[in-house]
Amino acid sequence: MSRPVIELDNVGKMYKIFSSRSGRLIDALGLPGKARASYREFWALRGIDFTLDRGERIGIIGRNGAGKSTLLRLITQNIEPTEGTLRVGGDVQALLETGGGLHPEFTGYENIRASLSFLGLRPKEITEAERGIAEFTELGRFLDQPFKTYSTGMQARLAFAIATTIRPEILIVDEVLGAGDAYFFAKSSARMRELLDSGAAVLLVSHALDQVVRFCTEAIWIDRGRIVDRGPSTEIVKSYEKFVRQLEDRRLRARNEKSLSSRYDAFERESYTDHILVTFEGAFIVWAVELTRDGQTEDSVDVGGPQDADPAQSASVVLDSSTWSAPSTEAGDLCRRVETSGSVLFHLWLLHGSSAYAVRVRACGRGTLTGRHGTTILCSEEFESDGPAWFSMALDTRRGQGSTGLSTSDTRVSRWPGEQSLLIERVHLESDGTERAVFAPGESMSLYIEARSHATGQLPVTPAATIYRSDGILATNFVGQRFDVDVRPDQLLVFRLGLESLNLGDGLYLASVALYRRLAADAPQVYDLLDRSYEFEVRGNEVFDNGVFRHDAEWTVKHSSPVGSSADLE
Numbered sequence: 001m002s003r004p005v006i007e008l009d010n011v012g013k014m015y016k017i018f019s020s021r022s023g024r025l026i027d028a029l030g031l032p033g034k035a036r037a038s039y040r041e042f043w044a045l046r047g048i049d050f051t052l053d054r055g056e057r058i059g060i061i062g063r064n065g066a067g068k069s070t071l072l073r074l075i076t077q078n079i080e081p082t083e084g085t086l087r088v089g090g091d092v093q094a095l096l097e098t099g100g101g102l103h104p105e106f107t108g109y110e111n112i113r114a115s116l117s118f119l120g121l122r123p124k125e126i127t128e129a130e131r132g133i134a135e136f137t138e139l140g141r142f143l144d145q146p147f148k149t150y151s152t153g154m155q156a157r158l159a160f161a162i163a164t165t166i167r168p169e170i171l172i173v174d175e176v177l178g179a180g181d182a183y184f185f186a187k188s189s190a191r192m193r194e195l196l197d198s199g200a201a202v203l204l205v206s207h208a209l210d211q212v213v214r215f216c217t218e219a220i221w222i223d224r225g226r227i228v229d230r231g232p233s234t235e236i237v238k239s240y241e242k243f244v245r246q247l248e249d250r251r252l253r254a255r256n257e258k259s260l261s262s263r264y265d266a267f268e269r270e271s272y273t274d275h276i277l278v279t280f281e282g283a284f285i286v287w288a289v290e291l292t293r294d295g296q297t298e299d300s301v302d303v304g305g306p307q308d309a310d311p312a313q314s315a316s317v318v319l320d321s322s323t324w325s326a327p328s329t330e331a332g333d334l335c336r337r338v339e340t341s342g343s344v345l346f347h348l349w350l351l352h353g354s355s356a357y358a359v360r361v362r363a364c365g366r367g368t369l370t371g372r373h374g375t376t377i378l379c380s381e382e383f384e385s386d387g388p389a390w391f392s393m394a395l396d397t398r399r400g401q402g403s404t405g406l407s408t409s410d411t412r413v414s415r416w417p418g419e420q421s422l423l424i425e426r427v428h429l430e431s432d433g434t435e436r437a438v439f440a441p442g443e444s445m446s447l448y449i450e451a452r453s454h455a456t457g458q459l460p461v462t463p464a465a466t467i468y469r470s471d472g473i474l475a476t477n478f479v480g481q482r483f484d485v486d487v488r489p490d491q492l493l494v495f496r497l498g499l500e501s502l503n504l505g506d507g508l509y510l511a512s513v514a515l516y517r518r519l520a521a522d523a524p525q526v527y528d529l530l531d532r533s534y535e536f537e538v539r540g541n542e543v544f545d546n547g548v549f550r551h552d553a554e555w556t557v558k559h560s561s562p563v564g565s566s567a568d569l570e
Helices: 021-029 068-075 108-118 123-137 140-144 152-163 182-197 209-215 233-259
Strands: 006-018 039-052 057-061 083-088 092-095 170-174 201-205 218-223 226-232 274-293 296-302 315-318 328-330 333-338 341-348 357-373 376-395 422-431 434-436 445-453 457-469 474-479 483-487 492-499 507-518 525-538
Touching: 006 068, 039 068, 039 226, 057 068, 057 209, 057 233, 068 083, 068 170, 068 201, 108 123, 108 140, 108 152, 123 140, 123 152, 152 182, 182 201, 182 209, 201 209, 209 233, 218 233, 226 233, 233 422, 233 434, 233 525, 274 315, 274 376, 296 315, 296 341, 333 341, 422 507, 445 457, 445 507, 457 492, 457 525, 483 492
Parallel strands: 057 201, 057 218, 092 170, 170 201, 422 525
Antiparallel strands: 006 039, 006 083, 218 226, 274 296, 274 333, 274 341, 274 357, 315 341, 328 333, 357 376, 422 434, 422 445, 445 492, 457 474, 457 483, 457 507, 507 525
């Protein structure tokens, strides 16, 4: 049985982050003394294990910063692994960026000849391949012009054509397949299919998940420098899309709540605005820290794992002003030690005042575990364990959080003038009893309007909701029937709009909601109206079934008789 063309066994890559130029110089010169203390370790990847067999096609997916590019640089041997073993057994052709490796001052033909010479082709082979590349790219006279004068799409055409002229044993493609126009994409897709049929092993990195499913039999999902999952491309892509949808749902729901609160300005709607700091005071070994919200994991960090101290992540180990050790291995897993004090920071889109938060840690040692929101201590408990153990601590977030409800004087919402016997306090969306902001087509969706009465007696109320696409196009209207409700001051009314099957196309939508006293075209009377102040997103429609609205319909066909026959259509 032949060996895999690529083998990675416990591969990791660590970069040294220096606090000063002198520290970098000390390390470069290999001087003894304080060189080790002059930098901190940043592990971009760690514990990477997988093989690529001849003729196999694997897609690499993950968020920006997950470590995909570092992995490809290791495989193409542009950098060396810090730990583990890596074997590449075959000719590698890498297409890592648009125009990568092509000289901007050379003409197209000069770049073709230089590249093919570097790939080992003989002059006769280069001449023959040159004609094929010119025909494939359809660049014509532009091939006599400097490469720097090409558009991005033209650069993509030439780079892709050169990279796929030969039949390598291993082909690595990083995003470039999606460059260029639709016409060239069809040609490059056909070319890729030829390469796949030739038996080349392929690694494809792309944020275009449909390409991964189309070209790859398997996929590897990488996040924070580790492999999350590997399996059939369709299943891995589905899992990854669900993960991304949950993150986007969390962001949109927080944004909607912040838009209904006077505590946040317009700029804060788009950023993390709250945080929870978990501090260990004492002597600990820590493997993991999780933040839960209403019993579900909100965020987590594998302490000692790759990218655990990356401040760009939503959860990270805080190395400044702490006594965290470098990553090490204890009880078979990566971890860090705390000598006297160390913290883990969780950034939040919003600290939801009505939710129950808790911290879970896997650690051993003795000391105090404290949760803080700003300067407010949410909880502090003693911890003691001689071996790895999970410990949970509830956080009283009410101490660090004011009300996020909508006030009648709120200026963050686009509120139209109204009669104000009823004022809308909150709007939210649900699916199957779970509050959501990201939906898949065909799912059920319920829109709730919570309103507070400021009158006594019977009020006629007509609820209404209007859905706009983010570019302002009207998608659909929902006008309810008239309700005659008996109210008293400070009574809460909840109106629900229920959709059994969501038929909107993919995209971001804005909802306007209103409660009318009288709904008429000539002289409407409104209690309260919030104009395009609530956002939600739809994801998951097929490429050819993604208009603004997906109307239920059915195609049929009738068979006619041959020409000249008098038979009727069946």
